[in-house]
Amino acid sequence: MQKQESIAPGYWLLSLHSPQIASAAAPGQFVMLKIDKSFDPLLPRPMSIHSVIKEDNNRIGFTILYKVMGKGTRLLSEKRSGESLVVIGPLGKGFNLNHISSGCEPIVVGGGIGIAPLLFLAHKLLERGWTPSVLLGANSQQELLRLDEFESSGLIPKVSTEDGSKGVKGMVTDLLGSYLEDRKGVHGEVFACGPSPMLEKVASQAKEYGLNSQLSLEQRMACGLGACLGCVVRIRDKEGSQLSFQRVCTEGPVFNGEDIIW
């Protein structure tokens, strides 16, 4: 654990030193982080890789952006630099960029703390030659996080807040709606992370406009390794209609919007 800073009330940015994890990491992947030696809380917590830290062009560590939700994240926020944390990763399948063509327009959509995996994704897209559109939403201006980092990469996120304190007043799905309406027929792919109702909406919006969507899902986890079968979500079988349970930690956390049964 290198350092930890509060970037907004209740939101923390944690920097961890780990060349191994950093060099293997792909956007959308996550780590399992055991917050404390004690048995309370017992289980490690899944956290997306928010960005990689480089030194002389070598990946030496990574950051985690998190929101204080309950016992675990509260305790984590009380840790100070110098303490060591047990972390395993990178885990899961990240966003799939292999099938998207160079002419495709990536649309990156984040709601609330859902922006966590999206900065790394945006960086990767830029590196590979795409310039994604970035749409971010939050409750209020205060909770619109990391805009500077997107901007300093040359991206200009469109933003919305529910209280109207910054950008468009409303939800990020409203932003996405007008965005897609404005460019009907665009050849693009939607990458999204955020609360479940938002993702459900994003999936149906993307579908409506004929776009593929890749959504990063959450589920409570125990092992993160595919062993406990605790983290499943409902996914449509290859055949298309049958229900199957797939593991967020192994088959996910990123799933195709069309395959998810909400």
Added chain:
Amino acid sequence: MQKQESIAPGYWLLSLHSPQIASAAAPGQFVMLKIDKSFDPLLPRPMSIHSVIKEDNNRIGFTILYKVMGKGTRLLSEKRSGESLVVIGPLGKGFNLNHISSGCEPIVVGGGIGIAPLLFLAHKLLERGWTPSVLLGANSQQELLRLDEFESSGLIPKVSTEDGSKGVKGMVTDLLGSYLEDRKGVHGEVFACGPSPMLEKVASQAKEYGLNSQLSLEQRMACGLGACLGCVVRIRDKEGSQLSFQRVCTEGPVFNGEDIIW
């Protein structure tokens, strides 16, 4: 929690601000200290009041001298000043000074971390006009704690170490043995705290030389308030022979050496 310092490897001195506890405290009493909000460790830990902290002659706080034994004390040693701890006290009956006459010679005997309650006792005895003899033993010179504090009060502790690195080589009960042998017939009272085998020996030594002994016992505790009946030790009934169970937290922690069934 005001400050905490390591005074020897594995031994810590913790200063706590609490005018209420400090002003009510008597030597031999203890507090129950909940080390952490979490459920692991679950129960508060009993800790003797080592000394009171005064400011302008008012008691504003107190110190605890402790040894890292297990999970709870290890966690406590990782706490830093500024954090707050839940502490209740003062609890229990301390050393009884009411029945000892001014001509009596108090003999204060501490083994290892057993010196914790004895500094406060020595201060109180001095305040009341006695000059106690102080005998302290430990494994090694390093673990002979707080000699300076006894000395700055004008007392000159006789010391023993098991490895002979300071003072007499041997146990503190060896010191006590020769001390009592030297002053056969002395009108005194022994006050002791330390590991159980040492206390048993002290009790029999005092008895042999016709002195009363007051021993501070330990037992695992849950409530510290006399409610759970978890902390009992075997004590001889008033009648003198019948076994009764008495609570260390309420009837003790200080018991008459003669009454204890080992």
Added chain:
Amino acid sequence: MVAESSPILSIELNGLKLKNPIIAASGTFGYGLEYVPLGDLSKLGGMVTKGLCMWEEKGNPPPRICETPAGMLNSIGLENIGIENFITEKLPQLIQYDTAIIVNIWGREIDDYIKAAERLDAVNGIAALEVNISCPNIKKGGLTFGTDPSVTFELVQQVRKRTSLPLMVKLTPNVTDITLIARSAEDAGANALSLINTLLGMEIDVSTRRPSLANITGGLSGPAIRPVALRMVYQTARQVNIPIVGLGGISSLADVIKFLLAGASAVQIGTANFFDPTICWRLVDELEEYLRNENISDVNQLVGAIIEE
């Protein structure tokens, strides 16, 4: 919309009225007087005494307790001052407080329970009896009364005949099907049920290779057992028609509400008194505040209000 009037906290346990559903549990609150320095007993819904019997019981040799992950083991061995001493030494002070004093009774054979019930029936100031059926029955070879439905039935029926006080029967969780025992107690005339008592457990000190408790095994309590307790309350609430008092690991307002949602009409706070000695008082305030914030006019609306698909 903000509720103008105070929410109703009082509950009725089939003959036992409590001003609020927060009760201090047996064995964790002494005889009540130990906690007087920490808060006003009159604020609590009720308190249950340490388990009492017809004689002065010395209990088990020490060590009697030990800590476990998020829990503790105890083998106090039901040490108590005896019902007579309780009546003369403790009760006169206790009845000065306006709270329901519930006396927990136990015995080694049914006759011990009968005598206890008869003795306490006439005594002023006792709100109810809690019958602890988690003790070994010496007549049945040490088998716990409360692990056998027919023994439970007989015991409760016998006690029922001896007293007009409300009877709360306290069930042991160390059984295959707690609902069977619950129904036996109901059929035999219990006014209410309280569950759970401790789970039987054990700990060993590796450095000495000895059991950590002199009695070898002991009762596991505290947050560790809460999921088992909640499950048993939920299951039992679906099988009986008398009110249930839930306990086992409750240590926060959220825990209290979980037990109410699962079907308990009131709760008892046990081990939490040890690591958070003012919790009972705080829970009364927090519960009232919660009801106010959630716009719930009566705590009874929470009872059994779990939502299932």
Added chain:
Amino acid sequence: MVAESSPILSIELNGLKLKNPIIAASGTFGYGLEYVPLGDLSKLGGMVTKGLCMWEEKGNPPPRICETPAGMLNSIGLENIGIENFITEKLPQLIQYDTAIIVNIWGREIDDYIKAAERLDAVNGIAALEVNISCPNIKKGGLTFGTDPSVTFELVQQVRKRTSLPLMVKLTPNVTDITLIARSAEDAGANALSLINTLLGMEIDVSTRRPSLANITGGLSGPAIRPVALRMVYQTARQVNIPIVGLGGISSLADVIKFLLAGASAVQIGTANFFDPTICWRLVDELEEYLRNENISDVNQLVGAIIEE
């Protein structure tokens, strides 16, 4: 005096020889392959597969897990790929490792167990079967097989007839007297017993008022249940003559030794794999070091070596 030769770590479970007493527990180690990136399976005494049955089982809907104080609840619903898929897809990779592969089997009726045992009997590379009798028996109205001594007896006896593989019967702790079930399994021909499976528990999410698990109840595991597991191992070891494999909350070397002292010949590590994924490997090293430091030449000397007055 320092022991010159390495201490003996191997143990014999009445027909099943293990290089050391550390086994990864069913359902917490996947099919083993999930943990290959973390350590060499050949170092472990053994591993138990996720519970397998004759069909592909989807399991329960999510949410399936939730954390509790020092423990967790799961209601996976025994999701598994089925015995055929296991044999063709997993086993060929697994048998490359020099460790005892123990296949955990279950069913909804006795016939399911019989078929599973028959199918696996002939298969190469399987060291033993662990028979999970903690499942609801649909023929007996959902009652768990392992809560009834006579059903346990019949089930084990039937399985016994179908296979010459060593049988380890895994007992449920949700019973009044686990030693009765243990004796039935022994009488029916079990080679060894493993205990305990999870305690039935429940959790409620106060903010939604819904059960935290879609299945409402689930199995409690982890350090929270360790004292109950240790007590059951201790009690059972005194009542049967076949070896016992202890599990339930084991998360450290000290815990391993406690179970051995209480009478277990080997241990399984379950939930600890989740919060300490390399624990199994570390325990093998730590156990060896412990034996060396304590001058114990053979781990079997610890089995049942608890000291009681």
